[in-house]
Amino acid sequence: MAPIPRLRDYKGPALLSYGFRPFFLFGSLYAGLAILAWLPIFYGELELSTGFAPRDWHVHEMLYGYLPAVITGFLLTAVPNWTGRMPLQGRPLLVLVLVWIAGRFAVTSSAWIGWGAAAVIDNAFLLLVAVSLAREIVSGRNWRNLKVLIALGVLMAGNIVFHVEAHVTGAADYGIRFGIAATMMLIMLIGGRIIPSFTRNWLARENPGRLPTSFGAFDVVSMIAAGAALLAWIVGPDWRVTGVALIAAGMLQAVRLARWAGERTWRDRLVLILHVAYAFVPLGFVLVGLAALGVLPPGAGIHAWTGGAMGIMTLAVMSRASLGHTGRALIATASMQGFYLLLVAAALARICAAIHPAWSGTLLHVAGCAWAGAFVGFALAHWKVFTLPRVTA
Numbered sequence: 001m002a003p004i005p006r007l008r009d010y011k012g013p014a015l016l017s018y019g020f021r022p023f024f025l026f027g028s029l030y031a032g033l034a035i036l037a038w039l040p041i042f043y044g045e046l047e048l049s050t051g052f053a054p055r056d057w058h059v060h061e062m063l064y065g066y067l068p069a070v071i072t073g074f075l076l077t078a079v080p081n082w083t084g085r086m087p088l089q090g091r092p093l094l095v096l097v098l099v100w101i102a103g104r105f106a107v108t109s110s111a112w113i114g115w116g117a118a119a120v121i122d123n124a125f126l127l128l129v130a131v132s133l134a135r136e137i138v139s140g141r142n143w144r145n146l147k148v149l150i151a152l153g154v155l156m157a158g159n160i161v162f163h164v165e166a167h168v169t170g171a172a173d174y175g176i177r178f179g180i181a182a183t184m185m186l187i188m189l190i191g192g193r194i195i196p197s198f199t200r201n202w203l204a205r206e207n208p209g210r211l212p213t214s215f216g217a218f219d220v221v222s223m224i225a226a227g228a229a230l231l232a233w234i235v236g237p238d239w240r241v242t243g244v245a246l247i248a249a250g251m252l253q254a255v256r257l258a259r260w261a262g263e264r265t266w267r268d269r270l271v272l273i274l275h276v277a278y279a280f281v282p283l284g285f286v287l288v289g290l291a292a293l294g295v296l297p298p299g300a301g302i303h304a305w306t307g308g309a310m311g312i313m314t315l316a317v318m319s320r321a322s323l324g325h326t327g328r329a330l331i332a333t334a335s336m337q338g339f340y341l342l343l344v345a346a347a348l349a350r351i352c353a354a355i356h357p358a359w360s361g362t363l364l365h366v367a368g369c370a371w372a373g374a375f376v377g378f379a380l381a382h383w384k385v386f387t388l389p390r391v392t393a
Contacts, residue, residue, distance in 0.1 A: 012090050019076025020325060022097045024252065024318045025379055025386040027069030029261045030104065030312075032376035034061050039368045051110040051118065056162075056172045062306065063179040064122070064159045069188065070314045071232040072096070072129050073156075075148065077321060079133055083140025088132060096132070099125045110222055121164035126156040134312055151189065154182040180305055181230040187281060187313055188226055188253070192219060194317075195274045196260045202271050203264060213259040226285070233288065242317075243292030250285025257282065270333035273316040273340050280308030280347065287351070299354030308347035311371065315343055315378060322382055327391035335381050339374040346370035 015021050029125040038058045040046035050057050088096070103122040104289070110118035130152045137145055155178075162175025196212035203211055229249040231322030232242040287301030319339075323330055346367045353363035 005356060010089050013387075015387050016090050016093050016097075017389075018325060019093060019096075020073040020318075020321050021386045022093065023069045023073030023076070023100070023382055024322055025319070025383070026097065026101070027066055028071065028315075028318065028375045028379040030069070031062070031066040032372040032374070033220060033380070034058075034066065035368050035375075036372045039365065041053060042364070043233075047064065049109050049111045050107060052107070052114045052166050056166050059172065059176055060162060061104070063176065063183070064155075064162065065107070067179075067183055067314070068126055068129070068155065070099055070318060071151070071152075071183075072100075072125075074190075074317055075129070077138050079142075080144070080146075082145050083142040084137050085136050085140050092132075096128055097127070099128060111145055115163060115167040119160065122163070123156060123159055125150060126159060130156065130321070147189065148186075151182050151186045154180060154185075157355050159184055177234045177237065180302065181234055183310055184230060184284075184305055185227060186222060187278075187305055187309055191274070191278050191281075191313065192256070195262075196280060196349065198271050198274065198320075199260055199262065202268050203261065206267070207264055209260050210264065212261050218259070219256060219309060222249070222256045225249045225252050229285065229289075237288075237298070238292055240293060243268070243289045246285050246289030246292060250282040252282075252288060253285060254282035269337050269340065270320050270330055273312065273319075273332070276314035276340075277309060278345065280304050280312065284309060297357075299352050300351050303347065303350040307350045307367070307371070308344075311347060312340070312343050315339065315374060319378065319382075322385050324389075326385050326388075328385065333381075335377070339378050340369045342374040342377070346374065 010017050020296060035372065037046065037048075038244070041048065041054050041058070046055075048057060052060060053114040076088050076093075079085075099121075103125050106113060106118040106121035130149055133152070134146075137143075137149070158175050158178025158181075160175075161178055162172045165175050166172045192215065196215070199212050205207065224247070226249040229242070229245040232245050235244050257275065257278050260273065260275065262278075265271040265275065284301045284304035287296060287304050288298065289301070290296045290300040290380055291301055319332070319336055320330065349363045349367040349370065356363075
C-alpha cells in the first residue's frame, strides 16, 4: 500500500494548511497583547465592557482563551500523526479560527451581549474542537488517545462552570481550579510522552549515555497521585489533606522529571526548555500544597503552574512544532532562546510577587512586560514560518 500523504492537495493560503499555523500565531499574539491590556486594567486605568470582574477576565482569557488555542493547534497537528489521517485544512480550519476569535470578542463584550450569549459563543469553540478530534480518533481507531478528549471535556466543563459561577456569585472560583487542573493533567499526559521521546532521540544521536527511563508503573502511580491531589484541590483547596496530597504529588512529579535525563540536554535548547517548563509542574504542586497548609499565599503556586508550566511549555512546543512541521532545522535561534529566558523570568517574577507583596508592583510590571515580550516577539519572529509554504529541500 502507498503511504498515506500527510497533506491533501491544498491550494489555499499557507496559514490554513495546518492547524498549528493560525492557532500558534494568533494564540501567541493574543497571549502577549492580553497581558499588556491586563496591567492597566489591574491598576484601574482601563475598563472593558465585560461582565467578568477584572481578575476573572484576565484569568479566563489566559486559561480558556489563549491555552485552548495552543492546545488546539498542537492536537490538530498531533492527532493526524497518531491516526494516520489527513489534517484539518482550509475552510473547516478557518471556521474553527473564527469561532475562537468570536469567543474572545464575546467574553470581552459580555456586558453588552449578555453573559449567556457570551458563554454559548465561547464554549462553541471547545465543543467544535472536541467533535473534530473525536471524529478523527474514532475513524482512525486510535482508541488509546481518546483520553485526550476527557481532558478537553473537563476543560470545557470548567469553562461552563466559570461563566455560570461568575454570573451567579460575581466571581469565579471552581471554574478556575477546574481549568487549571485539566490543563495540568494535559501537560503531564502529553509532556510525559513528548519530553522523554525527544530527549531520547537527541541523546541517542548526539550524547550517548544515560537515556530517559521508559514509561512504566512509576509514571502511572505519579499520574494517579497528581490527579487525586488536583481533584482534592478543586473541592477543598484549604484542606490540610489537600496540602499533603499536593506536596506528595509534587515530589513524585519531580522524581518523574529527574528520570528523563534532562540535565544531559544542555546543548539542545529546544529539548532543554521542555525540561525547564516541566520543572514548574512539581514546583507548582509543592507551592499550592504549602498554600493549602497556610504557609504561603495561593498565588505563588498557581502562577508556577500557569505562568511557568503552562506558559513555558506552550512556547516550547510551539517553537519546536512550527520549525519541524515547516521543514526547518530544529535549532533554537538566539532570539528564540531570548524568548525562553524572558518567559522564565516572567514566571519567576510573578511567583515572587505573590510571595513578597511589598515588591509586587515592580515584579508585576517585570512579569507582564517579559511575558508580552516573549509571546509577541515569538509571533513576529515566526510570522513567515506560519504564513509561508513549507520549506522544501
